[in-house]
Amino acid sequence: MKINKILLFFFVMSMMSSCDDYLDLQPISEETSGNAYETASQIEAALVGAYESFQSSEYYVWDNVLFQDVRSDNCYAGGDNPEIFQIDFIDIEPAHSRLFTHWSNIYNAIFKANLVLERVDGITDDRLTEERRSQIKGEAYFLRSYHYFTLVKLWGDVPLILNTITSTDSESVNIPRTDIAMVYEQITSDLELAATLLPDTYGNDASINKARATAGAAHALAAKAYAQQPSPNYQLVLDHIDAVERSDADYRLIEYSELFDGNNYNNAESIIEVQYLGGNEGNFGPQLLLPPSVSGDTWRKFATPSIDLINAFDSEGDVVRKNASILFESVQWVDEFWGNSQGTAVPFSYKWKNAGGFASADNTYLIRYGDIVLLKAEALNELDQLQNAVIEVNRIRDRAQLPDLTIAQRSSKEVLRTTILKERRLELFQEGQRWDDLARYNVLVSTMNSLIEIDLRNGNPVNYNMTDAKRLLPIPQQELDRNPALIQNPL
Template structure:
């Protein structure tokens, strides 16, 4: 595949990413700021290679620059755009995403494009630096591990981009800054097809799979291992325009034997259980004093109305299922005096509570955990009408929270049972919208969405709104970009 360079609009918005922060030992320490000013593809030291890798981790998890894309916006895009959350708060950009009234001028959508391509820019610089490193202290094995981890994060970011925006520019090299003409020539490029983006994602993931560490080797689950790569490969194959369920099954089967569900669902959200046996890839947070992690404070505590309010519909589904364990772990009803058009009782207002430490921001975020992969494996079984094995996977997840076995007896019922189980298990982890998107259920579900009184909310979601518009400022700066149809 021909390598491509990132577009001028992106370059202009992420120039600050050309200084990379990091730490000296990503395996067992939290990030500590350390600047690397050499951003070209010249030979760097082994220590600088490790620091560059840490800088990509910082960018991917939102540490380095206080990005909102990777947690707050992950929940907005995955849950508030779906039927798990109302926008909450008073941010008009969030509200328009919730109500499907967004357009190309939406600042949050523009921020997500910019932040994602900023991560890609950081990854591209690091790949060039590390590939050029001739320091004998960087062994060939370690060099390929670093390259694999960075290529995984680039692929993971592109996976977000292609699901959010559809066609996007493919950027696989740093900007050519040798002269102004080279800069212009290398930055003004059009979008590539969705299929081409997925091909680029798969190429990065296959390289990563061959080179990153084995499952459970590093104690810190933020470090990318084969389990994380296999998990994302499974999710990618399930999300492509034509899903490949044989590949989904294969990669899920590479993951499942190496992890296990923690016995108590509640303990997943306990800070004493970080890096547990269920976690496959976990974003570690370190608190305000280190890097300004303020994400949990966006969902909990009084003072001001929080973002991403759980919906009446989600609460009703938990209750109808008798799922008190996951309801109580995921949603807390508070008496902060808030009310709105959806929740009118100011003494009984729901807040998202899977991230329960608003003071120091020490909660981790599960980017991937085993329950997700078990339920994806159930979908793969169900795609072959293997109802028995699909039920076995679903029942493993249900049994942990004391629910009886699923009663789904045919493929259609099982598909809906898996969809519901994923919703209840993975609420507020950024998956719901993408599940509806990849299964073709988004329009049906969202246009049937009701309030607490059972009245239709009349979203009138249109097919073109399954993906976001290209941000207007990107179109203005790169005339080779074209707007997504419908906008």
């Protein structure tokens, strides 16, 4: 089990309680079924394990970039991995190994959150106050909701499991898929409850407040879920964003370059982020993306920004966000989209700044306020409050040193919708958002099939053959083989 900055919170609590043995957080794997989850320290350790899934699940480390940015119009696969090329060309088969890996890892994370929820009320240790018990529940509800939100966006209908499974009987383990609307109902109801149980902050230490679920994080995720569900409820989106903006956490926009310079994590714009310390507690993702001058190696990197993305930045004159997000560098390998010859200048995904030899201390934003501001603009526009929507978009543009929206960019609800979608693309590149945004706006098929990308090896355009069925991933074949109650998505 990784012990990261989250444990600082527990150390502070233990010092306040003056209980020396409270610091002895033995891994739950070392406990027996008879004595586990009897003390405050044991349930806190179980909660740490639930948070740790953000570090141990490869999807949250960097595969979200593959399935969101590479699968969409933002990036090419890069590298030399056939399965990543399949993601790039939207040609993903049920036997694709990453599908089962992510399905399993995310459900494992849900199991850990369910375990905390089941056991926390049974703790009679006096050191676990009722206030802290409620917070633990809120954190576990948030974590479970976050993981189900990930699953439902990737696969649509998924099995909804709200308790730990201890039996091997077929009725217990062969769980059918739950309708997507019911999954979203569970996500949002859990988040509504979590928001009432969680504090705005846990004190003055930003490395704790940004590492843990807070009321602001629950409201922000609820806003995103209400927007992404099959029938969006934009009034509830606004209601939850209003709660985010009234939070005592005082979320606010900071300079864009400071968000991604590698030195200002746990900042005022961050709502929740994955904490990395480097070394044994390091982030391997940056090494896979950063150029040789930064990474210190010479092999071809993954998630190469596309020509279409670079053109989107340049057409807007968006120098600030482009320079913070992308770095061009001449390379000795051949890139089939950026020159097809050695020595070509190739763009690199650059929001992480420190490679660290697969052990970077660069954090990952799970939710930040800039995303929420643009979501607020989206909701206002969908509710026919166009002028208020423009104000929110201009806040983001002003931060990027861009002029206010022109009359042409905000001339109608439909035009402003397209403008906001582009703004989200430039603002949130490499943050695992693009595929979801295109799906929510119902433009996945049209965007991918109108994309013009030329393979310079043969001069032919890439045909992505995007269909509505490809909006969702196939259910992993291994899971279909294990669970006959599952039905495959259309292929």
